Amino acid sequence: MTASTDPRLLRLHPADNVLTVIATLEAGARIRVGDAEVVVPARLPLGHKVAARDIAAGEKIVKYGAPIGSASRPIAAGEHAHTHNIQSDYLPTFLREDQTRYFDQHHA
Amino acid sequence: MNGYLRSDGRKGIRNVTVVVYLVECAHHVAREVVFPSREQGVHLLGFPGCYPNAYAHRMLKQLCTHPNVGAALLVSLGCEGFNRKNLLEDIRATGRPADVLVIQETGGTRKTIEEGRAWIAKALEQTAAVPRVAMEVSDLVVGTVCGGSDATSGITANPAVGRTFDLLVQNGARVVFEETGELIGCEQIMASRAARPELAPELIACVEKAGRYYTTLGHGSFAPGNAEGGLTTLEEKSMGAYSKSGNSPISGILKPGDVPPAAGLYLLDVVPDGEVRWGFPNISDIQEIGELIACGSHVTLFTTGRGSVVGSAISPVIKICANPETYRRLSEDMDVNAGRILEGAATLDDVGREIYDRILRVAAGEKTASEAMGHSEFSLVYKSFDPLGPACLPR
Numbered sequence: 107m108t109a110s111t112d113p114r115l116l117r118l119h120p121a122d123n124v125l126t127v128i129a130t131l132e133a134g135a136r137i138r139v140g141d142a143e144v145v146v147p148a149r150l151p152l153g154h155k156v157a158a159r160d161i162a163a164g165e166k167i168v169k170y171g172a173p174i175g176s177a178s179r180p181i182a183a184g185e186h187a188h189t190h191n192i193q194s195d196y197l198p199t200f201l202r203e204d205q206t207r208y209f210d211q212h213h214a
Numbered sequence: 215m216n217g218y219l220r221s222d223g224r225k226g227i228r229n230v231t232v233v234v235y236l237v238e239c240a241h242h243v244a245r246e247v248v249f250p251s252r253e254q255g256v257h258l259l260g261f262p263g264c265y266p267n268a269y270a271h272r273m274l275k276q277l278c279t280h281p282n283v284g285a286a287l288l289v290s291l292g293c294e295g296f297n298r299k300n301l302l303e304d305i306r307a308t309g310r311p312a313d314v315l316v317i318q319e320t321g322g323t324r325k326t327i328e329e330g331r332a333w334i335a336k337a338l339e340q341t342a343a344v345p346r347v348a349m350e351v352s353d354l355v356v357g358t359v360c361g362g363s364d365a366t367s368g369i370t371a372n373p374a375v376g377r378t379f380d381l382l383v384q385n386g387a388r389v390v391f392e393e394t395g396e397l398i399g400c401e402q403i404m405a406s407r408a409a410r411p412e413l414a415p416e417l418i419a420c421v422e423k424a425g426r427y428y429t430t431l432g433h434g435s436f437a438p439g440n441a442e443g444g445l446t447t448l449e450e451k452s453m454g455a456y457s458k459s460g461n462s463p464i465s466g467i468l469k470p471g472d473v474p475p476a477a478g479l480y481l482l483d484v485v486p487d488g489e490v491r492w493g494f495p496n497i498s499d500i501q502e503i504g505e506l507i508a509c510g511s512h513v514t515l516f517t518t519g520r521g522s523v524v525g526s527a528i529s530p531v532i533k534i535c536a537n538p539e540t541y542r543r544l545s546e547d548m549d550v551n552a553g554r555i556l557e558g559a560a561t562l563d564d565v566g567r568e569i570y571d572r573i574l575r576v577a578a579g580e581k582t583a584s585e586a587m588g589h590s591e592f593s594l595v596y597k598s599f600d601p602l603g604p605a606c607l608p609r
Contacts, residue, residue: 174450
Protein backbone atom coordinates (compact mmCIF):
# COMPACT_ATOMS: atom_id res chain seq x y z
CA MET A 107 0.00 0.00 0.00
CA THR A 108 1.38 3.38 -0.92
CA ALA A 109 0.24 6.73 0.41
CA SER A 110 -2.53 8.36 -1.60
CA THR A 111 -2.91 12.06 -2.18
CA ASP A 112 -5.73 12.36 0.37
CA PRO A 113 -5.94 10.31 3.61
CA ARG A 114 -9.62 9.53 2.89
CA LEU A 115 -8.65 7.92 -0.43
CA LEU A 116 -6.75 4.63 -0.49
CA ARG A 117 -4.49 3.53 -3.34
CA LEU A 118 -4.22 -0.27 -3.09
CA HIS A 119 -1.43 -0.72 -5.64
CA PRO A 120 1.08 1.70 -7.23
CA ALA A 121 -0.28 0.91 -10.74
CA ASP A 122 -3.89 1.77 -9.84
CA ASN A 123 -5.77 4.55 -11.65
CA VAL A 124 -8.67 4.54 -9.15
CA LEU A 125 -8.66 5.29 -5.40
CA THR A 126 -11.05 3.80 -2.82
CA VAL A 127 -13.05 6.05 -0.50
CA ILE A 128 -12.31 4.88 3.07
CA ALA A 129 -14.32 7.52 4.94
CA THR A 130 -17.74 8.47 3.54
CA LEU A 131 -17.57 11.86 1.76
CA GLU A 132 -20.61 14.15 1.90
CA ALA A 133 -21.71 16.32 -1.05
CA GLY A 134 -19.54 19.44 -1.19
CA ALA A 135 -16.53 17.78 0.42
CA ARG A 136 -13.18 18.77 -1.08
CA ILE A 137 -10.71 16.02 -1.96
CA ARG A 138 -7.12 16.24 -3.14
CA VAL A 139 -6.26 14.02 -6.12
CA GLY A 140 -2.73 14.49 -7.39
CA ASP A 141 -2.27 18.24 -7.91
CA ALA A 142 -6.01 18.90 -8.24
CA GLU A 143 -8.57 19.80 -5.62
CA VAL A 144 -12.00 18.44 -6.54
CA VAL A 145 -15.42 19.17 -5.01
CA VAL A 146 -17.52 16.01 -4.49
CA PRO A 147 -20.91 16.71 -6.18
CA ALA A 148 -22.88 13.92 -4.42
CA ARG A 149 -22.41 11.75 -1.33
CA LEU A 150 -19.70 9.09 -1.86
CA PRO A 151 -20.05 6.20 0.61
CA LEU A 152 -17.19 4.09 2.01
CA GLY A 153 -16.01 1.56 -0.57
CA HIS A 154 -16.76 3.62 -3.69
CA LYS A 155 -14.01 4.74 -6.08
CA VAL A 156 -12.78 7.95 -7.67
CA ALA A 157 -10.41 8.34 -10.64
CA ALA A 158 -6.81 8.96 -9.55
CA ARG A 159 -6.15 10.85 -12.82
CA ASP A 160 -7.93 11.63 -16.08
CA ILE A 161 -8.95 8.34 -17.72
CA ALA A 162 -9.85 8.10 -21.45
CA ALA A 163 -12.84 6.16 -22.75
CA GLY A 164 -11.82 2.55 -23.42
CA GLU A 165 -8.86 2.65 -21.03
CA LYS A 166 -8.52 -0.22 -18.53
CA ILE A 167 -9.52 0.54 -14.96
CA VAL A 168 -6.81 -0.76 -12.63
CA LYS A 169 -7.36 -1.60 -8.94
CA TYR A 170 -5.23 -4.03 -6.87
CA GLY A 171 -2.77 -3.63 -9.77
CA ALA A 172 -5.18 -5.60 -11.97
CA PRO A 173 -7.75 -4.66 -14.64
CA ILE A 174 -11.27 -4.64 -13.19
CA GLY A 175 -13.05 -3.36 -16.36
CA SER A 176 -12.84 -0.56 -18.94
CA ALA A 177 -13.93 3.08 -18.96
CA SER A 178 -17.17 3.38 -20.95
CA ARG A 179 -16.71 7.17 -21.21
CA PRO A 180 -13.95 9.65 -20.18
CA ILE A 181 -13.50 9.98 -16.41
CA ALA A 182 -11.93 13.13 -14.92
CA ALA A 183 -9.46 12.99 -12.01
CA GLY A 184 -11.45 12.91 -8.75
CA GLU A 185 -14.72 11.90 -10.46
CA HIS A 186 -16.83 9.04 -9.05
CA ALA A 187 -15.81 5.90 -10.97
CA HIS A 188 -18.60 3.32 -10.99
CA THR A 189 -21.21 1.54 -13.16
CA HIS A 190 -22.12 4.75 -15.05
CA ASN A 191 -18.61 5.09 -16.50
CA ILE A 192 -17.02 1.63 -16.13
CA GLN A 193 -18.06 -1.64 -17.76
CA SER A 194 -17.00 -5.19 -16.99
CA ASP A 195 -14.79 -6.96 -19.54
CA TYR A 196 -16.58 -10.19 -18.50
CA LEU A 197 -20.27 -9.95 -17.68
CA PRO A 198 -22.56 -6.92 -17.53
CA THR A 199 -23.29 -5.68 -14.03
CA PHE A 200 -27.02 -5.95 -13.33
CA LEU A 201 -28.57 -3.38 -11.04
CA ARG A 202 -31.91 -3.39 -9.30
CA GLU A 203 -34.43 -0.99 -10.82
CA ASP A 204 -34.45 1.26 -7.75
CA GLN A 205 -30.69 1.30 -7.82
CA THR A 206 -30.61 2.46 -11.44
CA ARG A 207 -32.74 5.38 -10.27
CA TYR A 208 -30.29 5.96 -7.41
CA PHE A 209 -27.51 6.45 -9.90
CA ASP A 210 -29.66 8.53 -12.26
CA GLN A 211 -30.40 10.89 -9.38
CA HIS A 212 -26.78 11.18 -8.42
CA HIS A 213 -25.31 11.48 -11.88
CA ALA A 214 -27.99 13.37 -13.79
CA MET B 215 4.51 -24.91 20.19
CA ASN B 216 3.86 -28.61 20.77
CA GLY B 217 1.72 -30.83 18.55
CA TYR B 218 -0.10 -34.13 19.05
CA LEU B 219 1.88 -36.70 17.07
CA ARG B 220 -0.22 -39.00 14.85
CA SER B 221 0.80 -42.33 13.30
CA ASP B 222 1.14 -40.82 9.79
CA GLY B 223 3.71 -38.32 11.10
CA ARG B 224 1.35 -35.34 10.97
CA LYS B 225 0.99 -33.21 14.08
CA GLY B 226 -2.24 -31.78 15.47
CA ILE B 227 -2.81 -28.55 17.41
CA ARG B 228 -5.98 -29.95 19.02
CA ASN B 229 -6.90 -33.41 20.30
CA VAL B 230 -10.57 -33.62 19.44
CA THR B 231 -12.83 -36.66 19.71
CA VAL B 232 -15.44 -36.72 16.94
CA VAL B 233 -18.87 -38.34 17.00
CA VAL B 234 -20.16 -38.89 13.46
CA TYR B 235 -23.73 -39.63 12.41
CA LEU B 236 -23.81 -41.51 9.10
CA VAL B 237 -27.37 -40.52 8.15
CA GLU B 238 -29.71 -37.79 9.38
CA CYS B 239 -31.78 -40.49 11.17
CA ALA B 240 -28.85 -40.98 13.59
CA HIS B 241 -28.28 -37.23 14.17
CA HIS B 242 -30.26 -36.91 17.40
CA VAL B 243 -28.61 -39.92 19.02
CA ALA B 244 -25.13 -38.71 18.03
CA ARG B 245 -25.86 -35.20 19.35
CA GLU B 246 -27.00 -36.66 22.68
CA VAL B 247 -23.83 -38.76 22.90
CA VAL B 248 -21.77 -35.56 22.55
CA PHE B 249 -23.83 -33.34 24.86
CA PRO B 250 -22.29 -33.98 28.33
CA SER B 251 -18.72 -33.73 27.01
CA ARG B 252 -19.22 -30.90 24.50
CA GLU B 253 -16.87 -28.65 26.48
CA GLN B 254 -14.17 -31.33 26.67
CA GLY B 255 -13.27 -31.23 22.98
CA VAL B 256 -15.93 -33.65 21.70
CA HIS B 257 -17.36 -32.45 18.37
CA LEU B 258 -20.29 -33.58 16.24
CA LEU B 259 -19.87 -34.31 12.51
CA GLY B 260 -22.19 -36.06 10.11
CA PHE B 261 -23.65 -36.66 6.69
CA PRO B 262 -27.42 -36.39 6.26
CA GLY B 263 -28.01 -38.48 3.13
CA CYS B 264 -29.16 -42.09 3.02
CA TYR B 265 -27.71 -42.69 -0.47
CA PRO B 266 -23.96 -43.37 -0.59
CA ASN B 267 -21.62 -40.72 -2.06
CA ALA B 268 -17.89 -41.20 -2.72
CA TYR B 269 -17.11 -37.53 -1.94
CA ALA B 270 -18.90 -37.64 1.44
CA HIS B 271 -17.15 -40.90 2.30
CA ARG B 272 -13.73 -39.46 1.47
CA MET B 273 -14.50 -36.23 3.36
CA LEU B 274 -15.41 -38.12 6.55
CA LYS B 275 -12.37 -40.37 6.21
CA GLN B 276 -10.07 -37.36 5.89
CA LEU B 277 -11.80 -35.56 8.76
CA CYS B 278 -11.77 -38.54 11.16
CA THR B 279 -8.04 -39.03 10.47
CA HIS B 280 -7.21 -35.28 10.58
CA PRO B 281 -4.19 -34.49 12.79
CA ASN B 282 -6.42 -32.48 15.18
CA VAL B 283 -8.57 -35.60 15.79
CA GLY B 284 -7.63 -38.18 18.44
CA ALA B 285 -10.60 -40.58 18.37
CA ALA B 286 -13.80 -41.19 16.38
CA LEU B 287 -17.15 -42.79 17.19
CA LEU B 288 -19.47 -43.51 14.26
CA VAL B 289 -23.23 -43.61 14.87
CA SER B 290 -25.28 -45.51 12.28
CA LEU B 291 -29.00 -46.14 12.16
CA GLY B 292 -28.24 -49.42 10.41
CA CYS B 293 -30.03 -49.40 7.06
CA GLU B 294 -28.44 -46.33 5.42
CA GLY B 295 -26.16 -46.64 2.40
CA PHE B 296 -22.97 -45.32 4.04
CA ASN B 297 -20.18 -47.95 4.09
CA ARG B 298 -19.52 -47.79 7.84
CA LYS B 299 -17.30 -50.88 7.91
CA ASN B 300 -14.92 -49.42 5.36
CA LEU B 301 -14.73 -46.03 7.14
CA LEU B 302 -14.15 -47.70 10.53
CA GLU B 303 -11.31 -49.86 9.13
CA ASP B 304 -9.62 -46.79 7.62
CA ILE B 305 -9.73 -44.90 10.93
CA ARG B 306 -8.55 -47.90 12.97
CA ALA B 307 -5.64 -48.39 10.54
CA THR B 308 -4.23 -45.08 11.83
CA GLY B 309 -4.16 -46.44 15.41
CA ARG B 310 -6.84 -44.04 16.68
CA PRO B 311 -9.50 -45.36 19.05
CA ALA B 312 -12.54 -45.83 16.80
CA ASP B 313 -15.82 -47.70 16.92
CA VAL B 314 -19.28 -47.83 15.41
CA LEU B 315 -22.62 -48.02 17.19
CA VAL B 316 -25.54 -49.27 15.08
CA ILE B 317 -28.75 -48.03 16.67
CA GLN B 318 -30.91 -50.85 15.26
CA GLU B 319 -28.55 -53.46 16.74
CA THR B 320 -27.71 -51.72 20.02
CA GLY B 321 -31.36 -51.55 21.07
CA GLY B 322 -32.56 -48.05 20.23
CA THR B 323 -32.08 -44.45 21.26
CA ARG B 324 -31.53 -44.73 25.02
CA LYS B 325 -29.16 -47.71 24.95
CA THR B 326 -27.07 -46.22 22.12
CA ILE B 327 -26.71 -42.90 23.92
CA GLU B 328 -25.59 -44.70 27.10
CA GLU B 329 -23.07 -46.87 25.23
CA GLY B 330 -21.83 -43.88 23.27
CA ARG B 331 -21.23 -41.76 26.36
CA ALA B 332 -19.38 -44.63 28.05
CA TRP B 333 -17.22 -45.03 24.94
CA ILE B 334 -16.42 -41.29 24.92
CA ALA B 335 -15.32 -41.41 28.59
CA LYS B 336 -12.79 -44.13 27.76
CA ALA B 337 -11.68 -42.43 24.54
CA LEU B 338 -10.94 -39.19 26.42
CA GLU B 339 -8.59 -41.13 28.75
CA GLN B 340 -6.85 -42.73 25.78
CA THR B 341 -6.43 -39.53 23.78
CA ALA B 342 -4.98 -37.76 26.84
CA ALA B 343 -2.00 -40.11 26.49
CA VAL B 344 -1.14 -39.07 22.89
CA PRO B 345 2.54 -37.97 22.79
CA ARG B 346 3.31 -34.23 22.38
CA VAL B 347 6.23 -33.26 20.16
CA ALA B 348 7.81 -29.98 19.04
CA MET B 349 5.94 -28.40 16.13
CA GLU B 350 7.13 -25.76 13.65
CA VAL B 351 5.36 -23.36 11.32
CA SER B 352 6.39 -25.74 8.53
CA ASP B 353 4.12 -28.40 10.07
CA LEU B 354 1.05 -26.19 9.65
CA VAL B 355 -1.65 -26.16 7.00
CA VAL B 356 -3.69 -22.93 7.04
CA GLY B 357 -6.84 -22.29 5.00
CA THR B 358 -8.73 -19.08 4.28
CA VAL B 359 -12.33 -18.25 3.43
CA CYS B 360 -14.38 -15.05 3.27
CA GLY B 361 -18.02 -14.74 4.26
CA GLY B 362 -20.47 -11.97 4.96
CA SER B 363 -18.36 -9.67 2.77
CA ASP B 364 -18.91 -5.94 2.31
CA ALA B 365 -17.04 -3.08 0.64
CA THR B 366 -14.33 -3.17 3.33
CA SER B 367 -13.47 -6.90 2.97
CA GLY B 368 -11.42 -6.46 -0.18
CA ILE B 369 -9.42 -3.48 1.10
CA THR B 370 -8.57 -4.49 4.69
CA ALA B 371 -9.06 -8.07 5.93
CA ASN B 372 -8.53 -9.90 2.61
CA PRO B 373 -5.23 -8.23 1.59
CA ALA B 374 -4.06 -8.46 5.24
CA VAL B 375 -4.60 -12.24 5.08
CA GLY B 376 -2.61 -12.15 1.83
CA ARG B 377 0.32 -10.67 3.81
CA THR B 378 -0.12 -13.43 6.44
CA PHE B 379 -0.11 -16.09 3.70
CA ASP B 380 3.14 -14.68 2.30
CA LEU B 381 4.76 -14.88 5.77
CA LEU B 382 3.49 -18.45 6.27
CA VAL B 383 4.84 -19.59 2.89
CA GLN B 384 8.22 -17.91 3.60
CA ASN B 385 8.34 -20.01 6.79
CA GLY B 386 7.56 -23.28 5.03
CA ALA B 387 3.85 -23.66 5.77
CA ARG B 388 1.21 -24.98 3.37
CA VAL B 389 -1.63 -22.51 2.76
CA VAL B 390 -4.91 -22.95 0.88
CA PHE B 391 -7.38 -20.48 -0.66
CA GLU B 392 -10.62 -21.43 -2.38
CA GLU B 393 -14.02 -20.57 -3.93
CA THR B 394 -13.26 -20.66 -7.64
CA GLY B 395 -16.74 -19.22 -8.36
CA GLU B 396 -15.56 -15.98 -6.76
CA LEU B 397 -12.34 -15.85 -8.77
CA ILE B 398 -13.94 -15.21 -12.18
CA GLY B 399 -11.89 -12.45 -13.79
CA CYS B 400 -8.70 -13.39 -11.89
CA GLU B 401 -7.86 -16.49 -13.93
CA GLN B 402 -5.21 -14.83 -16.16
CA ILE B 403 -3.42 -13.21 -13.21
CA MET B 404 -3.64 -16.48 -11.30
CA ALA B 405 -2.23 -18.38 -14.27
CA SER B 406 0.72 -15.95 -14.38
CA ARG B 407 1.54 -16.99 -10.78
CA ALA B 408 1.66 -20.74 -11.57
CA ALA B 409 4.84 -22.29 -10.15
CA ARG B 410 5.12 -24.55 -13.23
CA PRO B 411 4.03 -23.79 -16.83
CA GLU B 412 1.79 -26.89 -17.05
CA LEU B 413 -0.20 -25.70 -14.01
CA ALA B 414 -1.31 -22.43 -15.70
CA PRO B 415 -3.98 -23.93 -18.04
CA GLU B 416 -5.30 -26.04 -15.14
CA LEU B 417 -5.86 -22.88 -13.05
CA ILE B 418 -7.76 -21.25 -15.93
CA ALA B 419 -9.83 -24.42 -16.53
CA CYS B 420 -10.77 -24.50 -12.85
CA VAL B 421 -12.27 -21.00 -12.94
CA GLU B 422 -13.96 -21.62 -16.32
CA LYS B 423 -15.62 -24.73 -14.85
CA ALA B 424 -16.95 -22.60 -12.00
CA GLY B 425 -18.26 -20.03 -14.50
CA ARG B 426 -20.17 -22.75 -16.42
CA TYR B 427 -21.57 -24.26 -13.23
CA TYR B 428 -22.89 -20.98 -11.87
CA THR B 429 -24.29 -19.99 -15.29
CA THR B 430 -26.30 -23.23 -15.42
CA LEU B 431 -27.63 -22.59 -11.93
CA GLY B 432 -28.65 -19.09 -13.02
CA HIS B 433 -26.89 -17.61 -10.02
CA GLY B 434 -24.51 -14.71 -10.61
CA SER B 435 -21.85 -14.12 -7.99
CA PHE B 436 -22.54 -10.38 -8.17
CA ALA B 437 -25.52 -9.05 -6.20
CA PRO B 438 -27.00 -5.55 -6.53
CA GLY B 439 -25.91 -4.96 -2.93
CA ASN B 440 -22.32 -5.30 -4.08
CA ALA B 441 -22.77 -2.29 -6.42
CA GLU B 442 -24.44 -0.29 -3.64
CA GLY B 443 -21.32 -0.97 -1.59
CA GLY B 444 -19.16 0.52 -4.34
CA LEU B 445 -18.14 -2.59 -6.27
CA THR B 446 -18.52 -1.92 -10.00
CA THR B 447 -17.74 -5.19 -11.80
CA LEU B 448 -17.58 -8.93 -11.18
CA GLU B 449 -13.82 -8.89 -11.70
CA GLU B 450 -13.41 -6.11 -9.09
CA LYS B 451 -15.31 -8.23 -6.55
CA SER B 452 -13.22 -11.26 -7.49
CA MET B 453 -9.97 -9.32 -7.02
CA GLY B 454 -11.05 -8.43 -3.48
CA ALA B 455 -11.55 -12.10 -2.61
CA TYR B 456 -8.43 -13.13 -4.55
CA SER B 457 -6.24 -10.75 -2.51
CA LYS B 458 -6.43 -13.30 0.36
CA SER B 459 -3.98 -15.43 -1.64
CA GLY B 460 -1.08 -12.96 -1.23
CA ASN B 461 1.81 -12.84 -3.68
CA SER B 462 3.48 -16.27 -3.48
CA PRO B 463 3.68 -18.47 -6.57
CA ILE B 464 0.76 -20.93 -6.81
CA SER B 465 2.16 -24.41 -6.19
CA GLY B 466 -0.86 -26.49 -7.08
CA ILE B 467 -4.58 -27.24 -7.18
CA LEU B 468 -6.39 -29.39 -4.61
CA LYS B 469 -9.85 -30.92 -4.48
CA PRO B 470 -11.66 -31.45 -1.17
CA GLY B 471 -9.75 -34.05 0.86
CA ASP B 472 -6.40 -33.61 -0.92
CA VAL B 473 -3.64 -32.70 1.55
CA PRO B 474 -1.02 -30.35 0.05
CA PRO B 475 2.17 -32.39 -0.42
CA ALA B 476 4.78 -29.66 0.16
CA ALA B 477 5.20 -26.08 1.36
CA GLY B 478 3.51 -23.40 -0.73
CA LEU B 479 0.23 -21.84 -1.80
CA TYR B 480 -2.60 -24.00 -3.18
CA LEU B 481 -5.98 -23.30 -4.79
CA LEU B 482 -8.81 -25.55 -3.56
CA ASP B 483 -11.24 -26.34 -6.39
CA VAL B 484 -14.62 -26.63 -4.66
CA VAL B 485 -16.86 -26.86 -7.76
CA PRO B 486 -17.96 -30.44 -8.63
CA ASP B 487 -16.79 -32.04 -11.88
CA GLY B 488 -19.15 -33.22 -14.60
CA GLU B 489 -22.66 -32.00 -15.30
CA VAL B 490 -24.50 -29.83 -12.76
CA ARG B 491 -26.06 -32.37 -10.41
CA TRP B 492 -26.05 -31.36 -6.79
CA GLY B 493 -27.22 -27.75 -6.66
CA PHE B 494 -25.04 -24.93 -5.40
CA PRO B 495 -21.41 -26.02 -4.91
CA ASN B 496 -21.32 -24.75 -1.34
CA ILE B 497 -24.53 -23.90 0.45
CA SER B 498 -22.81 -21.94 3.24
CA ASP B 499 -19.44 -20.80 4.59
CA ILE B 500 -19.51 -23.76 7.02
CA GLN B 501 -19.30 -26.27 4.19
CA GLU B 502 -16.28 -24.44 2.72
CA ILE B 503 -14.51 -24.48 6.09
CA GLY B 504 -15.17 -28.25 6.33
CA GLU B 505 -13.53 -28.76 2.93
CA LEU B 506 -10.45 -26.74 3.93
CA ILE B 507 -10.17 -28.89 7.07
CA ALA B 508 -10.49 -32.09 5.01
CA CYS B 509 -7.39 -30.81 3.15
CA GLY B 510 -5.56 -30.84 6.48
CA SER B 511 -6.06 -27.23 7.65
CA HIS B 512 -5.10 -26.85 11.29
CA VAL B 513 -6.53 -23.31 11.41
CA THR B 514 -8.94 -21.40 9.13
CA LEU B 515 -8.64 -17.61 8.62
CA PHE B 516 -12.18 -16.27 8.11
CA THR B 517 -12.54 -12.68 6.87
CA THR B 518 -15.87 -10.91 7.30
CA GLY B 519 -17.22 -7.41 6.79
CA ARG B 520 -20.88 -7.85 7.75
CA GLY B 521 -19.88 -9.98 10.75
CA SER B 522 -20.16 -13.78 10.71
CA VAL B 523 -20.05 -15.46 14.13
CA VAL B 524 -19.30 -19.05 13.08
CA GLY B 525 -16.58 -21.44 14.22
CA SER B 526 -15.97 -25.06 13.25
CA ALA B 527 -15.62 -28.61 14.43
CA ILE B 528 -12.04 -30.02 14.49
CA SER B 529 -9.98 -26.92 13.63
CA PRO B 530 -10.15 -23.43 15.17
CA VAL B 531 -11.44 -20.50 13.10
CA ILE B 532 -9.71 -17.10 13.47
CA LYS B 533 -12.16 -14.37 12.51
CA ILE B 534 -10.72 -11.22 10.96
CA CYS B 535 -13.19 -8.35 10.87
CA ALA B 536 -12.79 -6.01 7.88
CA ASN B 537 -15.20 -3.28 8.98
CA PRO B 538 -14.45 -1.15 12.07
CA GLU B 539 -18.15 -0.47 12.72
CA THR B 540 -18.98 -4.19 12.62
CA TYR B 541 -16.04 -4.84 14.93
CA ARG B 542 -17.45 -2.45 17.54
CA ARG B 543 -20.83 -4.25 17.44
CA LEU B 544 -19.48 -7.82 17.40
CA SER B 545 -16.03 -7.54 19.02
CA GLU B 546 -16.72 -10.53 21.31
CA ASP B 547 -17.01 -12.74 18.22
CA MET B 548 -13.91 -11.38 16.45
CA ASP B 549 -10.23 -12.25 16.86
CA VAL B 550 -8.60 -9.51 14.78
CA ASN B 551 -9.78 -5.96 13.95
CA ALA B 552 -8.52 -5.31 10.40
CA GLY B 553 -10.85 -2.29 10.24
CA ARG B 554 -8.11 -0.32 12.03
CA ILE B 555 -6.52 0.01 8.59
CA LEU B 556 -9.41 2.27 7.53
CA GLU B 557 -8.95 4.44 10.60
CA GLY B 558 -5.25 4.92 9.94
CA ALA B 559 -4.36 2.99 13.12
CA ALA B 560 -2.56 0.13 11.36
CA THR B 561 -1.15 -0.86 7.96
CA LEU B 562 -1.89 -4.01 5.98
CA ASP B 563 1.56 -5.28 7.01
CA ASP B 564 0.81 -4.64 10.71
CA VAL B 565 -2.44 -6.61 10.55
CA GLY B 566 -0.87 -9.36 8.42
CA ARG B 567 1.78 -9.80 11.12
CA GLU B 568 -0.83 -9.70 13.90
CA ILE B 569 -2.79 -12.53 12.22
CA TYR B 570 0.44 -14.53 11.83
CA ASP B 571 1.26 -14.12 15.54
CA ARG B 572 -2.31 -15.07 16.45
CA ILE B 573 -2.02 -18.30 14.41
CA LEU B 574 1.08 -19.24 16.40
CA ARG B 575 -0.70 -18.60 19.72
CA VAL B 576 -3.79 -20.54 18.64
CA ALA B 577 -1.55 -23.39 17.46
CA ALA B 578 0.04 -23.34 20.93
CA GLY B 579 -3.40 -23.80 22.50
CA GLU B 580 -4.95 -20.35 22.91
CA LYS B 581 -8.69 -20.49 22.19
CA THR B 582 -10.19 -18.39 19.39
CA ALA B 583 -13.30 -16.27 20.04
CA SER B 584 -15.59 -18.88 18.45
CA GLU B 585 -13.92 -21.79 20.28
CA ALA B 586 -14.31 -20.03 23.61
CA MET B 587 -18.06 -19.66 22.95
CA GLY B 588 -18.48 -23.30 21.98
CA HIS B 589 -18.94 -22.89 18.23
CA SER B 590 -18.28 -26.18 16.44
CA GLU B 591 -20.38 -25.96 13.26
CA PHE B 592 -20.24 -28.61 10.56
CA SER B 593 -22.05 -29.22 7.27
CA LEU B 594 -21.54 -31.81 4.53
CA VAL B 595 -23.72 -32.51 1.48
CA TYR B 596 -23.52 -34.38 -1.85
CA LYS B 597 -20.84 -33.64 -4.49
CA SER B 598 -18.75 -35.52 -7.02
CA PHE B 599 -15.20 -34.98 -8.25
CA ASP B 600 -12.84 -36.52 -10.76
CA PRO B 601 -9.29 -37.20 -9.52
CA LEU B 602 -6.71 -34.39 -9.88
CA GLY B 603 -4.91 -34.16 -13.22
CA PRO B 604 -1.14 -34.89 -13.32
CA ALA B 605 -0.21 -31.18 -13.72
CA CYS B 606 -2.03 -30.09 -10.55
CA LEU B 607 0.53 -31.00 -7.88
CA PRO B 608 4.29 -30.42 -7.56
CA ARG B 609 6.22 -33.52 -8.60
